[in-house]
Amino acid sequence: MKTDQLETQNDLVLELTNVSKEFKVGGMFKRSKHVAVDNASLSVKRNQVVGLVGESGSGKSTLGRISIGLIKPTSGSVRVLGQDIFALGKDELRLYRRKMQMIFQDSSNSLNPRMSLQELIEEPMRVQNLYSAEERRIRARALADEVQLAEGWLGRYAHEFSGGQRQRISIARGLALEPELIVADEPVSALDVSVQARVLNLLKDIQESRSLSMIFVSHDMAVVEFMSDQVAVLYNGKIMENGSAEDVFANPKSAYTRTLLDSSPSL
Numbered sequence: 001m002k003t004d005q006l007e008t009q010n011d012l013v014l015e016l017t018n019v020s021k022e023f024k025v026g027g028m029f030k031r032s033k034h035v036a037v038d039n040a041s042l043s044v045k046r047n048q049v050v051g052l053v054g055e056s057g058s059g060k061s062t063l064g065r066i067s068i069g070l071i072k073p074t075s076g077s078v079r080v081l082g083q084d085i086f087a088l089g090k091d092e093l094r095l096y097r098r099k100m101q102m103i104f105q106d107s108s109n110s111l112n113p114r115m116s117l118q119e120l121i122e123e124p125m126r127v128q129n130l131y132s133a134e135e136r137r138i139r140a141r142a143l144a145d146e147v148q149l150a151e152g153w154l155g156r157y158a159h160e161f162s163g164g165q166r167q168r169i170s171i172a173r174g175l176a177l178e179p180e181l182i183v184a185d186e187p188v189s190a191l192d193v194s195v196q197a198r199v200l201n202l203l204k205d206i207q208e209s210r211s212l213s214m215i216f217v218s219h220d221m222a223v224v225e226f227m228s229d230q231v232a233v234l235y236n237g238k239i240m241e242n243g244s245a246e247d248v249f250a251n252p253k254s255a256y257t258r259t260l261l262d263s264s265p266s267l
């Protein structure tokens, strides 16, 4: 294999190929299948942000969760850094998951109220048995600084922070295991509009400085335009359109994307 071919392959952090997900729905007597993701193919390069947009129920979250191994697709393959993650055993997948982290809309609600900021950021490293206690302490401080939480706050508890600050804590916890791929699922939707821009700017700065690959799920087209290099539009589980953010926003190919853009007042 030529060197340039090798580089192109390594450059792909996430590769979804013909991924479908069917959920069984209904009760004991009337069972049916719901196709949440329908034959979707998508790739994310190193240092690239791919925005996933579409109306509620179009399959964005399901595809995001499939991308980091939280949901197993019914068919298709998911490669992260060249590795088919569903070909891994349970323990191997657990270890591999370090490379892929998810930031949820309500991540901050799941922070343990009995832990200090220092402990909350150290927790993912402790659970994975990574680093010495001293090193975890130092790393947690650096991570708090990276998400712009003051050193003086390291002893405070989750409930003492605002919504935006709690989402910064979740971001720091997501970064603690040095991931290469982040799936951010509506990460600012639960925040006040005034706080959203600051958290988005932080996320973008971190993504750029760490050269992270990211899937950014949002129903807000303006937010997606700000964050993304590439945009994929989902409708009924199908990818209707996938192109550079510039092209998709300036020249949407599908009528559905045009409707989405027209109904987005903040653009």
Ligand SMILES: Nc1ncnc2c1ncn2[C@@H]1O[C@H](COP(=O)(O)OP(=O)(O)OP(=O)(O)O)[C@@H](O)[C@H]1O
Residues within 6 Å of the ligand: 023, 024, 025, 034, 035, 036, 054, 055, 056, 057, 058, 059, 060, 061, 062, 063, 219
């Ligand atoms: N565990 C599940 N069991 C059954 N159906 C599910 C399950 N998870 C998702 N679905 C269905 O799959 C479809 C896609 O859901 P998904 O949450 O991925 O969409 P979404 O685009 O992220 O929506 P939203 O913006 O509202 O979060 C929906 O019709 C949803 O009801």
